[in-house]
Amino acid sequence: MPASAFADLSLAENHGCTQCHRFTQEASEEPPKGPDLFYAGNKFQKNWLENFLQNPVVVRKAGYTSDPGFLKGTPTVAQPHPSLPEKEAREMTDFLMSLKLSDLPASPVEGEPLTKGEKVRIKILFERNFGCIACHEGVNLAGQPRGGISGPSLANAGNRLTADWVFHWLKTPEKFLPKSRMPLYDLDDETAVKLTQYLMTLKIGRQN
Numbered sequence: 001m002p003a004s005a006f007a008d009l010s011l012a013e014n015h016g017c018t019q020c021h022r023f024t025q026e027a028s029e030e031p032p033k034g035p036d037l038f039y040a041g042n043k044f045q046k047n048w049l050e051n052f053l054q055n056p057v058v059v060r061k062a063g064y065t066s067d068p069g070f071l072k073g074t075p076t077v078a079q080p081h082p083s084l085p086e087k088e089a090r091e092m093t094d095f096l097m098s099l100k101l102s103d104l105p106a107s108p109v110e111g112e113p114l115t116k117g118e119k120v121r122i123k124i125l126f127e128r129n130f131g132c133i134a135c136h137e138g139v140n141l142a143g144q145p146r147g148g149i150s151g152p153s154l155a156n157a158g159n160r161l162t163a164d165w166v167f168h169w170l171k172t173p174e175k176f177l178p179k180s181r182m183p184l185y186d187l188d189d190e191t192a193v194k195l196t197q198y199l200m201t202l203k204i205g206r207q208n
């Protein structure tokens, strides 16, 4: 890591973020209390991060998966998530956006918008064929979140996540999380691209 990244890591330490999150890939003694952030620059949209750090929202309504109370509805990690003032949130966002895996190839996802027909077909994949909605919230016709809560909400995936990262998560989740609770689907590239494009259309109200 360059020296400046170490300086920023101490910023995260000073704010207590390192108590719950991993900012490097090194194994931690205990399971982390919050999601890994060492690939935050691949995963998140910058605006979402900057908003989240100032006005955190709940993404995992059942708690984080390493939480002992996960699925019992009694997550022990204190809510609400700590928040930062604007200036610190900006600094932290710049630091987080600099954290990237160096070995991710370019994804084949293009910015082409889905036609209405494609969107309907992929929605059926998401809701019925693969049953993603059993664990994840999507967005219903009224623009409201709808779906299961054992996985992170995807109701705002289009404002929150990058298309490239979603594609890589669907194809090679082990690059980010060695043991995930999400089923492995062995999707071909075309299906993974379609699902990614569909998730990127999911947006609710505010930017975050």
Ligand code: HEC
Pocket: 012, 015, 016, 017, 018, 019, 020, 021, 033, 034, 035, 036, 037, 049, 052, 053, 057, 058, 059, 060, 061, 064, 077, 078, 081, 082, 084, 092
């Ligand atoms: C007490 C533990 C704790 C501390 C301290 C903490 N976090 Fe978190 N953080 C969490 C948990 C748990 C989540 C998941 C919340 C959710 O999904 O609703 C989270 C979510 C996040 C996310 C979104 C990650 C994702 O994949 O959805 C970011 C970014 C983040 N935290 C950054 C920070 C920063 C920066 C700090 C320091 C200012 C910090 N956190 C301090 C526990 C913590």
Ligand code: HEC
Pocket: 065, 126, 130, 131, 132, 133, 134, 135, 136, 150, 151, 152, 154, 166, 169, 170, 177, 179, 180, 181, 182, 183, 185, 195, 199
């Ligand atoms: C059995 C429940 C389950 C099913 C079914 C499921 N997932 Fe997941 N998914 C999860 C969990 C849990 C995570 C969080 C990773 C973890 O902690 O293991 C996750 C993570 C994700 C993420 C990353 C979200 C983030 O913010 O980190 C995306 C994107 C995703 N899933 C998409 C899908 C898609 C698309 C499908 C259907 C093809 C699907 N999931 C099916 C449980 C599920």
